[in-house]
Amino acid sequence: MSDIQCKAEECSTIIYDGEYCRRHKIAFERIKEGFEKWKKALGSIEWEEYLQELAGNKPGNVGTDVIAVAIQLLNG
Numbered sequence: 001m002s003d004i005q006c007k008a009e010e011c012s013t014i015i016y017d018g019e020y021c022r023r024h025k026i027a028f029e030r031i032k033e034g035f036e037k038w039k040k041a042l043g044s045i046e047w048e049e050y051l052q053e054l055a056g057n058k059p060g061n062v063g064t065d066v067i068a069v070a071i072q073l074l075n076g
């Protein structure tokens with residue numbers, strides 16, 4: 001079994017299954033939940049547009065883990 005790294009931006013945590021470490025997995029779940037809320041609030045927003053909003057946000061407004069995952073999703 002080969003060790004792989006978490007896919008999130010600037011995270012070098014070794015993971016054994018899935019795509020993210022525990023921390024970034026939680027962040028990814030938050031991103032998906034947030035997207036549903038934004039869609040309801042704004043009427044329509046594209047997934048990429050939403051990710052760009054998150055990626056360009058200030059740490060403090062959204063978590064740094066969320067920003068790292070958003071950047072990775074945009075680049076990936």
Ligand SMILES: [Zn+2]
Binds near residue numbers: 012
């Ligand atoms: Zn990670």
